[in-house]
Amino acid sequence: MSLTQTIKEKALDLGFVGVGVATPEPFILYAEELNGRLQMYAWGKTLSQNTSVRDLDLTRFVDPARFLPEVKSLIVVTDSYFEEDFPPSLAGKIGRCYLKGLFCPEESPHSRRRKEFKKFLQGLGMKVLYGPAPARMAGARAGVTNYGKNCFAFANEAVGQSSWVVNEPYLVDRELDPDLPTLQVGCPENCQQCIEACPTGALYAPLKMDPRKCIAFHSYFNDGEIPRDLRPKMGTWVYGCDLCQEGCPRNKKWLGKTKTMNQALMERAEHLQVTTLLTMSQEHYAQKVWPLLYYIRKENRKLWQRNAAVALGNQGDPDTIPFLITALKDPEPIVRGHVAWALGRIGGSRARKALEKGRKLEQVEKVRGEMEKALAWGLD
Ligand code: SF4
Numbered sequence: 001m002s003l004t005q006t007i008k009e010k011a012l013d014l015g016f017v018g019v020g021v022a023t024p025e026p027f028i029l030y031a032e033e034l035n036g037r038l039q040m041y042a043w044g045k046t047l048s049q050n051t052s053v054r055d056l057d058l059t060r061f062v063d064p065a066r067f068l069p070e071v072k073s074l075i076v077v078t079d080s081y082f083e084e085d086f087p088p089s090l091a092g093k094i095g096r097c098y099l100k101g102l103f104c105p106e107e108s109p110h111s112r113r114r115k116e117f118k119k120f121l122q123g124l125g126m127k128v129l130y131g132p133a134p135a136r137m138a139g140a141r142a143g144v145t146n147y148g149k150n151c152f153a154f155a156n157e158a159v160g161q162s163s164w165v166v167n168e169p170y171l172v173d174r175e176l177d178p179d180l181p182t183l184q185v186g187c188p189e190n191c192q193q194c195i196e197a198c199p200t201g202a203l204y205a206p207l208k209m210d211p212r213k214c215i216a217f218h219s220y221f222n223d224g225e226i227p228r229d230l231r232p233k234m235g236t237w238v239y240g241c242d243l244c245q246e247g248c249p250r251n252k253k254w255l256g257k258t259k260t261m262n263q264a265l266m267e268r269a270e271h272l273q274v275t276t277l278l279t280m281s282q283e284h285y286a287q288k289v290w291p292l293l294y295y296i297r298k299e300n301r302k303l304w305q306r307n308a309a310v311a312l313g314n315q316g317d318p319d320t321i322p323f324l325i326t327a328l329k330d331p332e333p334i335v336r337g338h339v340a341w342a343l344g345r346i347g348g349s350r351a352r353k354a355l356e357k358g359r360k361l362e363q364v365e366k367v368r369g370e371m372e373k374a375l376a377w378g379l380d
C-alpha cells in the first residue's frame with residue numbers, strides 16, 4: 001500500500017469522513033478574493049483583544065510555505081458535526097457546529113482524533129503543522145469538498161454531500177500523491193435560496209459574504225451594542241446562525257435524515273436555554289457554557305445576556321417578561337439597554353410598567369435612552 005493510501009486509511013479509521021491530498025503552492029485565488037475586500041476582514045487582526053480566540057489575519061494563510069518552509073503536501077481531513085441530532089430546544093438559537101464543540105477547550109472525539117492523526121503522521125517521520133491554510137479552499141484542492149454559493153464547503157461524498165462538515169489541513173514535509181481538485185461550485189445554476197434566506201444581507205452574492213453583517217459575527221465577535229437595525233433580524237439566534245445552511249436544498253436530505261439524539265447535549269440543553277442565559281450567574285457561565293461555547297471571553301458573560309435579551313425580544317413571548325424584568329436590574333448597562341429594547345419589542349402593560357419604573361431609577365443616560373425609545377413604541 002502506498003504511503004498516501006496508508007495515511008488516508010488511518011484518517012478514515014479515526015472517524016474523519018473524508019481525506020484528500022493537495023499540492024502546497026500558494027492559494028492565489030484566495031489572495032485575490034481577500035485583497036478585493038480587505039476592509040471586511042480587518043477586524044480579524046485584533047480579534048484576540050476582545051474574544052477568547054486567536055487573531056485571524058486571513059492574509060497570512062495564502063502561502064503554506066510561510067509556516068512550514070519544507071512543506072510538500074497538504075493533507076486535508078473532513079470532520080462531520082451532524083452525525084447525531086441536536087436537542088430541539090436549541091434549534092434556531094445556537095449554531096450546530098458550535099454545539100458539537102469541534103474546537104472547544106473541552107476534550108471531545110474531534111480533538112482526540114485530531115491529536116491522534118498528528119501523532120500518527122509524526123510517527124511516519126514527517127514534520128507536521130496543523131491548521132495554517134484556508135480550510136475550504138484546501139479541501140477543494142484536495143478533492144474532498146466543493147463550494148456552495150453560500151460560501152460553505154460541501155462534502156463531495158460524505159454526509160449526504162452536505163455542508164455540515166469542516167475541513168482541517170495538515171501541512172507536511174513529504175511528497176504524497178495529490179488528488180484531483182474539485183474547486184468548483186456544486187449548486188444548481190438558478191438557485192440562490194441561501195442568499196434569500198440570509199436575513200441581514202451578509203450573504204450578498206454567490207460566494208460573497210460580508211462578515212461584518214453576519215448574525216454569527218455579531219453574536220460572538222461584537223463586544224459592544226448590537227446595532228439597532230440588526231436586532232430584529234437576529235431572530236432567536238444567540239450564538240452563531242445556521243440559516244444559510246438550513247435553507248439550502250443540498251442540505252435538506254441530511255437535515256431530514258433520522259439520526260440518534262446526542263444524549264450528552266440533551267442533558268446539557270437545559271443549561272443553555274435563552275431565559276437561563278439571560279439571567280445566568282458567572283459560575284453558571286464559567287462552568288456550563290464557556291467550556292463548550294468559548295468565543296466570548298469568560299469575563300464577558302454580559303454579551304451572552306445581551307444576545308439572550310435580543311433573542312427573547314424577537315421571540316415575543318410574554319411569558320419571558322418576568323426574566324427580562326429581572327435582567328432590567330442587571331449591573332451591566334449593556335444588558336439593561338438590550339433588555340429595554342426586548343421589553344419594548346414584546347410590549348404589553350407589564351413591559352411598559354417595568355420600563356417606566358426602570359427609567360426612573362436608571363443612572364446611565366444611554367440605557368435611559370433605550371427605555372425611552374422602547375416606551376415611545378406605545379406598548380399597550
Ligand atoms: S450565518 Fe446567518 S447572517 Fe450569516 S450569512 Fe449565513 S444566513 Fe446570513
Ligand code: SF4
Nearest residue numbers: 148149187191194248
Ligand atoms: S441554497 Fe442553492 S445556491 Fe445556496 S448553497 Fe444551497 S444549492 Fe447553492
